[in-house]
Amino acid sequence: MRRPRTMAPIVASMVIVAAVSGMSAFAGDGTPVPHPPRGKGERCVADTGFMRKNHMKMLLHHRTEAVHLGVRTPQYDLNGCVSCHAVEGSDGKPVSFASDRHFCKSCHSYAAVSIDCFECHASRPEVQGKTAFVAPADREVAAIDRYLRDIRP
Amino acid sequence: MSTEPQQALPDRRTMLRGLGGAFATLLAPGVTLYAFGANDAQAQASPKVRWALLIDLGKCPAGCDLCVTACREENGWQGNGRAETDAQWIRKVRLRDARTGQDREVPVMCQHCDKPACVDVCPTGASFKRPDGIVLVDKHICIGCRFCMMACPYKARSFVHEPVTDQKPWAPRGKGTVEGCTLCVHRLDAGRPPACVETCAAKGGGAMLFGDLNDPGSEIAKAVARHAPAQIRSDLGLEPAVRYRNL
Amino acid sequence: MAKLRFQRLERSSPASWAMIGLQVLLLALGLAAALYMEEHGHAVSGMSNQIVWGLPHVFAVFLIVAASGALNVASISSVFDRPAYKPYARLSGLLAIALLVGGLAVLVLDLGRPERLLVAMTTYNFKSIFAWNIYLYSGFVLIVGAYLFAMMDRRASQSTRLGKTMGWIAFGWRLVLTTGTGSIFGFLAAREAYDAAIMAPLFIAASFLYGLAFMVLVLAAANRDAGHELLTADIGKSFRFLLSIFALSLLYFTVVHHLTKLYAGGHRGVEIFLLRDGGIYTLLFWLGQIACGTLLPLGLLAAARDPAAVRRALPRASLLFLIGGLAQMYVVIVGGQAYPLKLFPGFEASSSFFDGVVASYHPSLPEWLLGIGGMALALLQVSLALRLMPFLPEARTADRSPVAA
Numbered sequence: 001m002r003r004p005r006t007m008a009p010i011v012a013s014m015v016i017v018a019a020v021s022g023m024s025a026f027a028g029d030g031t032p033v034p035h036p037p038r039g040k041g042e043r044c045v046a047d048t049g050f051m052r053k054n055h056m057k058m059l060l061h062h063r064t065e066a067v068h069l070g071v072r073t074p075q076y077d078l079n080g081c082v083s084c085h086a087v088e089g090s091d092g093k094p095v096s097f098a099s100d101r102h103f104c105k106s107c108h109s110y111a112a113v114s115i116d117c118f119e120c121h122a123s124r125p126e127v128q129g130k131t132a133f134v135a136p137a138d139r140e141v142a143a144i145d146r147y148l149r150d151i152r153p
Numbered sequence: 154m155s156t157e158p159q160q161a162l163p164d165r166r167t168m169l170r171g172l173g174g175a176f177a178t179l180l181a182p183g184v185t186l187y188a189f190g191a192n193d194a195q196a197q198a199s200p201k202v203r204w205a206l207l208i209d210l211g212k213c214p215a216g217c218d219l220c221v222t223a224c225r226e227e228n229g230w231q232g233n234g235r236a237e238t239d240a241q242w243i244r245k246v247r248l249r250d251a252r253t254g255q256d257r258e259v260p261v262m263c264q265h266c267d268k269p270a271c272v273d274v275c276p277t278g279a280s281f282k283r284p285d286g287i288v289l290v291d292k293h294i295c296i297g298c299r300f301c302m303m304a305c306p307y308k309a310r311s312f313v314h315e316p317v318t319d320q321k322p323w324a325p326r327g328k329g330t331v332e333g334c335t336l337c338v339h340r341l342d343a344g345r346p347p348a349c350v351e352t353c354a355a356k357g358g359g360a361m362l363f364g365d366l367n368d369p370g371s372e373i374a375k376a377v378a379r380h381a382p383a384q385i386r387s388d389l390g391l392e393p394a395v396r397y398r399n400l
Numbered sequence: 401m402a403k404l405r406f407q408r409l410e411r412s413s414p415a416s417w418a419m420i421g422l423q424v425l426l427l428a429l430g431l432a433a434a435l436y437m438e439e440h441g442h443a444v445s446g447m448s449n450q451i452v453w454g455l456p457h458v459f460a461v462f463l464i465v466a467a468s469g470a471l472n473v474a475s476i477s478s479v480f481d482r483p484a485y486k487p488y489a490r491l492s493g494l495l496a497i498a499l500l501v502g503g504l505a506v507l508v509l510d511l512g513r514p515e516r517l518l519v520a521m522t523t524y525n526f527k528s529i530f531a532w533n534i535y536l537y538s539g540f541v542l543i544v545g546a547y548l549f550a551m552m553d554r555r556a557s558q559s560t561r562l563g564k565t566m567g568w569i570a571f572g573w574r575l576v577l578t579t580g581t582g583s584i585f586g587f588l589a590a591r592e593a594y595d596a597a598i599m600a601p602l603f604i605a606a607s608f609l610y611g612l613a614f615m616v617l618v619l620a621a622a623n624r625d626a627g628h629e630l631l632t633a634d635i636g637k638s639f640r641f642l643l644s645i646f647a648l649s650l651l652y653f654t655v656v657h658h659l660t661k662l663y664a665g666g667h668r669g670v671e672i673f674l675l676r677d678g679g680i681y682t683l684l685f686w687l688g689q690i691a692c693g694t695l696l697p698l699g700l701l702a703a704a705r706d707p708a709a710v711r712r713a714l715p716r717a718s719l720l721f722l723i724g725g726l727a728q729m730y731v732v733i734v735g736g737q738a739y740p741l742k743l744f745p746g747f748e749a750s751s752s753f754f755d756g757v758v759a760s761y762h763p764s765l766p767e768w769l770l771g772i773g774g775m776a777l778a779l780l781q782v783s784l785a786l787r788l789m790p791f792l793p794e795a796r797t798a799d800r801s802p803v804a805a
Contacts, residue, residue: 067291068281070197070342079322096318120292120327122320237448237760241753248747261743261751270590276530277523296520297512299452300530306590308741308753312452312512314443328441329512385743389589400744 034110036103039084045075046141055081057148059117078117083125097123197342200284204336204394205366206350207373207382208260211399212360215258218245220361223352224262227337229321230311240311240326242334243349259400260349260361263288263309263334264385264393271301271310280331286394287336295330302331306386307393309333366394404486406552406790409625416625416783423780430773433766434509442512445767450759451737456510458729459771462610463503463778464537464581465603466725468574469611470495471544472642474551475574478567484634487793488615493548494791495614495782496574497541502778504537506770529583536577543570552789578604585732592670593736596660602653609646610725612639613718618782620715625786628795631714633707640701640710643717651694654728670739673758674731681735684727693724734761 044051045058058076065071074080085103086094095102097118100109104123108115117123224243225231232239243262249255265288271280272288279295282288290301290310302310310333317327323339326332337347345351350363364373376382382396409416437445447454473492477485508514524531547566550556557563582603588594616639619630631639658675661667674681697717704713738759743749749756785791 063293065196067289067293068198068283070283070285070338072197072342082322098318116327119316120320120325120330122322122325124319126322233443235443236752237450237754238443240449244751244753244755246743246749246751246753246755248744248749250746251748259744261755272525273527274530274587275525276528276534277520278525280525294516294519294523295513296516298530299512300528300584302449302452303737304588304590306741307743308449308755311449312442314448315441329438331512386590 032110034107036106037085037087037101040086041084044084045080046144050141050145054144054148058144078121079125082121082123086125094124198283198285198287201367202285203366204265204286204341205364205373205377206265206336206347206395207362207376207398208395209360209362209398210257210259212358213258213260214358215247215256217258217357219352219357220260220349221245223348224334227321227340227348228324228326228335229319230326230332233315235314238312238314240313240332242311242332257399259397261307261309261385262349262395263336264307264391264395265334265336267392267394268390270304270306270389270391274300274304276300283338287338287341288333289335289338290331290333292325292327292330292332297329297331299331306389306391405794406487406490407626407792407794408788408790409622409786409792411625411627412787413624416621419621420780420783423776423783426769426776427773427780429769430506430771430776431509433769433773434514437510437766437770438514444764446762446764447767448759448761450754451734451761453733453737454761455730455734455763455767456506456770456774458726458733459774460503460506460510461581461584461733462726462729463499463506463774465578465607465729466610466614466722467496467499467503467607468540468578468581469607469609470499470614471570471574472608472611473615474547475567475571478564479571484638488619488635490548490551490791491618491786492615493544493551493570494785495618496544496611497548498778498781498785499611499614500537500540501781502774502776505777506774509770529580529587533577533580533584536573536580540570540573540577543573574607575604578607585736590741591736592661592667592742593674593732593739596657598653598657598660602650602657605646605650605653606725606728609643609650609721612643612646613721613725615639616643616714616718617722618779620718622786622792626792626795629711630792631711633710636707636710636714639714640704643714643721644698644701647694647698647721651690654689666745669742670736673739674735678735678738678758681731681738684735685731688727689724689731692720693727694721697721697724 046054059078062071062073062076063078066077081103087099087101087103089095089099089101097105100106102123104115104117221243228242230240230242243260245258246261247256247258265282265286267282267286269280269282269288272282274280276298277294277296279291279293280288280301281291297312299312302308302312310331312331313326313328315328320326324335337345337349340347346363350361353359353361362373362376364371366374366377368374377396380398382398383400384393384396387393445454445456471492473485474489474496475492476482477489508517511517511520520534524534526532543566547563547570550559550563550566579600582600585594586596586599616631623630658671662671662675674685676682678685697720700713700717700720701710704710738761740749740754740756740758743755
């Protein structure tokens with residue numbers, strides 16, 4: 001889950017300051033953007049834009065259902081993300097969240113959103129490349145989208 | 154900046170919205186299940202089932218710790234060589250009868266009580282009982298207050314005293330939260346028995362019988378009816394799901 | 401009735417600045433200790449899977465218990481209509497809030513995941529006495545805050561009914577609150593040292609004593625800057641009487657508690673451990689709680705006959721009561737856990753997980769710093785508030801008010 005921050009304005013201004021100083025550092029290249037490594041499969045659970053916007057909510061819902069009710073749909077499992085998006089390190093093994101090249105880390109350090117998922121969860125797959133991933137149908141993604149909109153207070 | 158900063162920031166509103174979502178999940182599980190492409194059949198925790206263990210101490214030789222090592226391997230709770238703070242999900246307790254001088258060893262783990270004291274005292278509801286009777290810690294909402302450890306009569310839970318890395322993907326565990334035997338819930342949900350039971354049957358004395366107590370035809374239900382096995386501290390009325398023969 | 405006037409502390413002696421500086425320093429050290437424990441995990445504390453609540457909890461529970469008792473003076477003045485206590489009612493409310501905040505800070509900073517405090521405040525398990533306490537504690541701060549407003553606001557304080565109503569609500573709330581704190585332990589059926597309904601009244605008696613002792617010490621410390629004797633002869637006499645009564649009732653509940661456990665065969669083991677064989681716990685009980693924390697200060701108070709002697713004896717006795725209180729909390733909280741859980745009555749148990757063994761516990765430096773930091777936070781709030789707002793009585797009225805009654 002995300003770490004609660006109650007000092008949103010302060011954090012926001014810190015992010016802006018950091019971003020501005022970052023931009024000046026990369027003035028020649030223009031705006032710095034993260035380059036999260038692509039996953040291995042044909043496609044993700046949903047298209048990239050949808051995932052960028054909603055992955056945290058989907059994980060939040062999946063976690064509650066998986067832990068409390070034993071709903072184990074592999075396509076929404078954090079282990080699925082971790083396996084499919086594993087990045088090989090110099091030793092040939094997948095890198096952990098400690099590395100800046102880790103899929104989740106590469107974006108989250110850019111966006112300055114600290115997550116504590118990997119304080120408990122494994123951040124790399126146990127056996128490399130072993131993923132039982134079935135991409136859900138589009139109508140399933142649409143249903144999730146509708147649902148996420150509905151629960152928004 | 155190319156991305157939207159407001160979106161990326163975990164401000165209070167998104168936090169609350171997230172929590173609202175969590176409540177919605179609890180209130181209307183059917184709705185979410187449907188939205189997330191699942192149906193009730195995919196919820197492995199069925200209220201019709203009551204998982205239970207029957208351990209026959211007559212078949213549990215002293216010095217054998219296969220169940221303990223199997224659990225440790227499966228769930229990755231090997232410690233840091235600090236006995237007082239390292240976690241133990243299952244342990245063998247050696248008992249000596251002072252009068253007869255008789256010795257025996259009892260494997261003790263979370264007893265998955267029907268009326269668990271840890272669930273009653275947990276302030277956030279992180280300690281909970283699944284519909285099928287498995288008592289778990291939802292580490293997402295555990296704040297690490299350790300009240301459950303104060304309340305548990307079995308010393309079944311451990312607090313994670315140090316940062317953990319390279320956990321098993323199916324057994325998340327981390328610093329600052331409380332943990333204990335999950336009855337290998339990840340294996341159960343995939344239709345396999347707990348690691349301790351499997352190993353004890355394959356390599357040990359076959360002392361552990363695992364099954365659904367609610368199914369009158371199951372081996373465990375019959376054995377429990379026949380032998381009326383003991384429960385640890387049954388006087389407390391917590392109705393543990395782990396029973397012992399020849400205690 | 402003579403008009404009661406209140407003052408801010410305006411004079412500031414070097415000693416009081418040194419005091420504030422010390423409080424800030426200790427608070428900073430406490431915060432650093434909390435960060436250190438959060439970063440490295442509780443492995444750097446002395447706590448373990450055997451002693452799950454340690455020194456921070458001793459300080460936290462001690463402060464929280466004292467907080468509700470600190471409200472006593474205000475309650476006596478408005479609920480029981482004793483105008484002699486009225487000059488001290490404001491300080492009493494302030495001290496109640498400050499001690500509670502100090503105690504809660506320690507409790508929260510000792511959590512395994514303190515950053516999830518928001519989770520604790522939004523996800524409830526209503527069956528948990530801990531969850532009730534979250535309401536009881538935050539409600540206490542709000543109610544006492546409103547009570548202070550009713551006492552201090554120019555217009556609100558005109559209405560005696562408002563003050564009285566708030567006084568009653570706060571009084572009822574503090575009784576429930578301490579019952580809740582005592583029941584954290586009283587409800588633990590699994591542990592032999594606890595599992596007793598008497599924990600609640602015992603904690604209430606303890607709160608009366610600790611709260612008033614804190615009150616006396618704050619008054620004694622504020623004397624210099626107030627420019628007159630805050631512990632007047634009359635109030636000194638009353639406090640002397642109250643402290644003695646409170647200490648005796650705490651002693652009474654303690655004796656009944658231990659006798660009950662001793663009498664029941666099943667619980668005799670833990671009693672023999674605490675009272676005879678427990679090493680540090682036995683020592684803390686007899687020497688800390690009973691001798692230094694009860695009998696000696698009671699003797700000091702009894703021996704003080706004339707007003708000057710009472711004035712000297714009150715702070716000394718109060719300090720001893722508080723030391724005894726910390727010792728008592730240590731024996732209750734840590735000693736109660738050190739005695740092993742009995743899973744298999746009638747057998748001698750042993751295991752790799754310390755079954756059947758008395759747990760050892762050595763509080764580490766970060767735990768001391770965190771606990772003392774909480775105490776410093778409580779006192780710092782008082783030191784600053786006394787300088788910002790008129791909580792203390794002015795000389796004339798303080799001397800005259802008993803006569804006006």
